[in-house]
Amino acid sequence: MNHIVVLNLWQFGIVYLLLLIVLAVFKRCKINQSKFLLIGSLRMTVQLVLAGLVLTYIFENPHPLFVLLYLAAMIAMSIHTALSRNREINKRFRAIVACSLGFTGFFMILFFVLGVVGVNFWNPQYTIPISGMIMGNAMTGVSLGLKTFQENVKTQKAQIEALMNAGATPKSILLPFVNKGVETALLPTINSMLGMGIISLPGMMTGQILSGTLPTTAILYQIAIMITITTVVCLAVFFSLFFGYRTLYNKKNQISLDLL
Amino acid sequence: MELFSIHNVQFKNIVNVNYNQIKIEECKTTFICGKSGSGKSTLLKLLNASLSADHGEVLFRNKPIMDYDTISLRKEVTLVSQNVFLFDDTIKNNFVRFYDYREEKPPSEVEILEYLKLCMANFSLDTNCKGLSGGERQRVFVSIFLSFKPKVLLLDEPTSALDEATSNALVHNLKEHCMKNGMTLIVISHDKTLAENHSDTIIDLNLEA
Structure with missing residues (x-):
């Protein structure tokens, strides 16, 4: 085998x-x-x-520097791609998205490699492919969450204006849009969990089985990576939007959608 | 008493407007007229602090408007925007949801019906707003904001989707209600006759600019 x-x-x-x-x-x-x-x-x-x-x-x-460089390039590219799909948001919002994606991604990679698998972080054979899966999914999630948030806010200008005039706080007006963005970003990941093992044998598991790993080991990896991916998407989108939406209003409670 | 005074205010982000010395009196009905782009809507947004002037000063009760807590200010000086927004829900639930956002208890059903009647919107409370026409939605929208009992009610083209008779009746009712309750009414309208019939003062931005 x-x-x-x-x-x-x-x-x-x-x-x-x-x-x-x-x-x-x-x-x-x-x-x-x-x-x-x-x-x-x-x-x-x-x-x-x-x-x-x-x-x-x-x-x-193998050298720690190579792992570090590869990781840095991967994180930088994922931030760049997520932002290039959402060009219109303001600079502070972009910086918040970059930090949220970079830090949560890096933290979840550390958690998976050191905590779940328990191998040396500088072992490229584990760290690089796992980082790729985590960052790739986090990037897709953040792009989707950001796009949903942006589009909903833009099409609901009348709602935002009416509620602002009614004396609602920017926080209470905009938080529902944040929640919707996080929800939308997470749905594809949760949906793919539902069909897993029956409709599809996921990529990581397939790869391991093809290269001779016992299916019982492969499924453990797959379960662990799926839960990690769900968490990284959830956190990266949540931090991006939860801190990002605050850039859309000022201390005088004036919401400016030109900043989006 | 002078409620608002506006000195040399400029706002040039969207429209280039230069308001020289406009004064608006308390407990009166003031109409604001002017051609499109003369800054009528911008002026109202400066009065509820949803926009800040680039230059000059807007005073509310002799104090710079930006010194007020803007959320409490907007509850006292309430703007009914030109862009009508209602939730896709029943009239009753629209009241409830707007009051939720204000963190206040909604009025009783009897009170809601009174406000609707005042705004010429005699619908049952479980009517879904989705099925209402543009003019009907506009009147429901105004009645929600009127029920907030603000000290100053700012209306931006409240009759734009209404016929002449309904417009007249609506403005008449609103004015009467405001006079009775010691409220100040400020209305933007492009309808000269409506302004002449119901106003105590008319501010013509074409002349002020």
């Missing part, structure tokens, strides 16, 4: 033929995204090849 079939490059090449089928469907349905699909597949290939090479090098020459 302990050997894995290494993919032969020529055999591997046939997977790209599948893209032709997708392209044919695009053409038939007049979906104007062929270029996007090609760019996407190309970028994925290049990025993963690079990641493969870099990881191979790091695994052969």
